[in-house]
Amino acid sequence: MFPRFPSRLGLMLSGRQPIDELIASARAAEAAGFHSVWSGDGGGDVFSLLTAYALATQRIRLGAGVAVWHRPPIVAAQAAGQLSRISGGRFILGLGAGPRDWNEDWWGISFDRPITRMKEYVEIVRGALSLQHGVLNYAGKVFQVRNYRRRVAAPVVPPIYLGTVGPQMNRLAGQVADGVLFDVCLPPSYLTAVAIPAVDAGLARAGRTREQVCLAAMVPAAVSADRRAARRFVKRAIAGHLENDYFYPVWRAAGFEAEALAAREKLRARDIEGALDAISDDFAATVGICGTPDEARQQAARWLALLDIVVLLAPPFGAADDEVAGNRRALIDTFGA
Numbered sequence: 001m002f003p004r005f006p007s008r009l010g011l012m013l014s015g016r017q018p019i020d021e022l023i024a025s026a027r028a029a030e031a032a033g034f035h036s037v038w039s040g041d042g043g044g045d046v047f048s049l050l051t052a053y054a055l056a057t058q059r060i061r062l063g064a065g066v067a068v069w070h071r072p073p074i075v076a077a078q079a080a081g082q083l084s085r086i087s088g089g090r091f092i093l094g095l096g097a098g099p100r101d102w103n104e105d106w107w108g109i110s111f112d113r114p115i116t117r118m119k120e121y122v123e124i125v126r127g128a129l130s131l132q133h134g135v136l137n138y139a140g141k142v143f144q145v146r147n148y149r150r151r152v153a154a155p156v157v158p159p160i161y162l163g164t165v166g167p168q169m170n171r172l173a174g175q176v177a178d179g180v181l182f183d184v185c186l187p188p189s190y191l192t193a194v195a196i197p198a199v200d201a202g203l204a205r206a207g208r209t210r211e212q213v214c215l216a217a218m219v220p221a222a223v224s225a226d227r228r229a230a231r232r233f234v235k236r237a238i239a240g241h242l243e244n245d246y247f248y249p250v251w252r253a254a255g256f257e258a259e260a261l262a263a264r265e266k267l268r269a270r271d272i273e274g275a276l277d278a279i280s281d282d283f284a285a286t287v288g289i290c291g292t293p294d295e296a297r298q299q300a301a302r303w304l305a306l307l308d309i310v311v312l313l314a315p316p317f318g319a320a321d322d323e324v325a326g327n328r329r330a331l332i333d334t335f336g337a
Helices: 019-031 046-056 073-087 100-106 114-130 167-176 188-206 227-239 245-253 257-268 272-278 281-287 293-304 321-335
Strands: 009-012 036-039 061-064 091-096 136-139 144-148 160-164 179-182 214-223 289-291 309-313
Touching: 009 321, 019 036, 019 046, 019 321, 036 046, 036 309, 046 061, 046 073, 061 073, 073 091, 073 114, 073 144, 091 114, 091 179, 114 136, 114 144, 114 160, 114 167, 160 167, 167 179, 167 188, 179 188, 188 214, 188 245, 214 227, 214 293, 214 321, 227 257, 227 272, 227 281, 227 289, 245 257, 257 272, 289 293, 293 309, 293 321
Parallel strands: 009 036, 009 309, 036 061, 061 091, 091 160, 160 179, 179 214, 214 289, 214 309
Antiparallel strands: 136 144
């Protein structure tokens, strides 16, 4: 169902970089045969960034990894439909909740009942995108829509993926989504023991099969002749997520909670280098792809044995723009066809 390596790889493009550099990376990834380029709301407005990539490319898929639910669901559906039209049907709509503090502190959105909220959100977005004639009405526990009418031509309805960490959201993805995008910095052992079985449980509950859902994951990646430098780059991805409490149960099960907590204390003291020093090489090698080009290709093959799509992330946290861009170019050169 899904294309073979190297066209089973995506590339995350951070919105922190200059837009001309990001567009050049999107074109380079397309020329190298990558499956997709991705962006998310954590790096700027995801729909604006992906529209720029859509206009600069012709074949490569464009993934929202993820569009956070701070937009009303009808607004998200309209933006997704427009991007699907602009891209000629190449768009993948990844949806996610985002961290609690983004919701409550930035957008003034309650984080209560996240599973119910996401289920209803997906149902409304898919209903609005699929609407051909008449009106859409929806009466949920969280969301209500009355008399929505389409005012533009119907788009190619994009596949909907859910960005996930915990078992409940993974079960929901199996029930209602076309794909799942496992969040960054999750150990493969967690995917095999907890996350993927939860997706399978959701599929069974909905009477669906594995062939009806794409399993994808964001994986921090760095390629360098200097193995230590590559591992330290992946440690930046871990450091960038130390304030997100929902990762800690996963890291605890893998034996990395103590060093994550120690690194978080360093980070809160504004000691980024100390935080990176507190993260072990084993932690980085477990949750990421890091090493020489040959080593990185071997590691990517192991991730692809578990997943349909692997989205490579050149970690931006605490790194200069030219370092991030250089690592991204190395990833394209290493994994390109």
